[in-house]
Amino acid sequence: MKTDDLIRALAADTLPEADLSGRMWLVLVPALAVALAALWLTLGFRADLAQAFGNPVSLMRWMLTGALALVSMRIALVLARPEGHGSVRLWPLAVVAGGALAMLIWAYATTPAEGRQMATVGKTMWTCLVAIPVLSVLPVGGLFWALRRGATSVPALSGAVIGLAGSGAAAAVYAAHCIEDSPLFYVVWYSLAIIGVTIVSAVIGVRILRW
Amino acid sequence: MLRGLVRARGASLGEAGCEDVVQEVLLAIHLKRHTWDQAAPVRPWLYAIARYKVVDAFRARGRRIDLPIEDFVEVLPAAPDRDPTEAADMAKMIGMLDGRSETIVRKIGLEGASMAETGAALSMSEGAVRVALHRALKTLAVLRERHIE
Numbered sequence: 001m002k003t004d005d006l007i008r009a010l011a012a013d014t015l016p017e018a019d020l021s022g023r024m025w026l027v028l029v030p031a032l033a034v035a036l037a038a039l040w041l042t043l044g045f046r047a048d049l050a051q052a053f054g055n056p057v058s059l060m061r062w063m064l065t066g067a068l069a070l071v072s073m074r075i076a077l078v079l080a081r082p083e084g085h086g087s088v089r090l091w092p093l094a095v096v097a098g099g100a101l102a103m104l105i106w107a108y109a110t111t112p113a114e115g116r117q118m119a120t121v122g123k124t125m126w127t128c129l130v131a132i133p134v135l136s137v138l139p140v141g142g143l144f145w146a147l148r149r150g151a152t153s154v155p156a157l158s159g160a161v162i163g164l165a166g167s168g169a170a171a172a173v174y175a176a177h178c179i180e181d182s183p184l185f186y187v188v189w190y191s192l193a194i195i196g197v198t199i200v201s202a203v204i205g206v207r208i209l210r211w
Numbered sequence: 212m213l214r215g216l217v218r219a220r221g222a223s224l225g226e227a228g229c230e231d232v233v234q235e236v237l238l239a240i241h242l243k244r245h246t247w248d249q250a251a252p253v254r255p256w257l258y259a260i261a262r263y264k265v266v267d268a269f270r271a272r273g274r275r276i277d278l279p280i281e282d283f284v285e286v287l288p289a290a291p292d293r294d295p296t297e298a299a300d301m302a303k304m305i306g307m308l309d310g311r312s313e314t315i316v317r318k319i320g321l322e323g324a325s326m327a328e329t330g331a332a333l334s335m336s337e338g339a340v341r342v343a344l345h346r347a348l349k350t351l352a353v354l355r356e357r358h359i360e
């Protein structure tokens with residue numbers, strides 16, 4: 001086929017594509033709504049949810065996971081452009097991680113020594129480690145669906161950032177059930193669950209974000 | 212400009228191989244045009260797409276060894292003159308489309324038919340032809356991806 005013929009066929013196609021951030025929100029909002037409903041129907045919300053919002057230490061769970069999700073989504077959108085990895089700034093992720101680490105250190109310092117191990121292990125470690133990845137499936141899948149239309153030149157990194165965004169949002173959803181308010185618990189186990197989802201997403205990204 | 216860029220980066224792909232890549236890049240530019248941020252300069256975006264596709268081409272052809280034709284110039288009869296913008300891969304990919312999509316791409320691209328003419332020939336509405344062409348071009352990119360594997 002001659003190149004000019006190809007150009008003619010391409011030029012004839014004038015249908016526009018929806019922009020990526022629009023697609024992303026379009027799929028993320030219902031995905032999170034379903035995740036929230038699923039959590040409510042299976043594990044239920046914590047009884048003192050309203051009070052938890054008033055407790056700054058507990059509130060930080062939503063602040064940190066929400067910030068992680070929003071920051072990662074912005075980065076994922078930049079990385080979805082072919083030249084994006086040259087101009088992307090990853091330091092906001094470090095700020096969120098630093099915030100989580102600061103909470104952890106603060107909690108370690110303020111929890112009496114004999115209570116530390118109990119606060120860290122908590123009572124719901126396994127629920128947390130299973131529920132967050134399960135709740136991540138829809139948001140992460142939705143983000144992959146939306147950003148497959150993008151054109152990343154770093155599929156593994158893009159996949160990892162999508163994993164961070166989706167599992168960060170899922171962790172914020174899970175926090176509505178989770179009764180463990182100690183940063184010793186939530187920074188450790190939420191992070192572990194999020195890192196697991198992120199690694200899997202990086203592997204998926206290599207496979208499906210190629211174009 | 213694009214052809215120059217691809218040839219400079221992918222000199223060892225040979226002239227025909229380069230033209231294949233040029234066509235792939237054009238298709239990618241078209242299908243991924245919404246990823247260009249209109250506030251950003253267009254050149255880095257174009258270069259990034261071209262570089263990605265050239266790297267892809269090298270990876271895909273990595274297993275094959277292309278012997279440079281110059282080594283055989285003395286023993287081979289002169290090759291018939293061919294159009295330097297003719298490339299084989301895209302035509303192969305178009306052949307792999309389903310019948311109607313193939314007809315639409317051929318009519319509009321190779322024969323230069325308009326949307327309305329193509330629609331009349333296939334008894335489809337103009338809007339349906341538009342959508343079918345759009346889908347066919349996306350399918351081409353997917354086929355290309357699978358073909359490389």
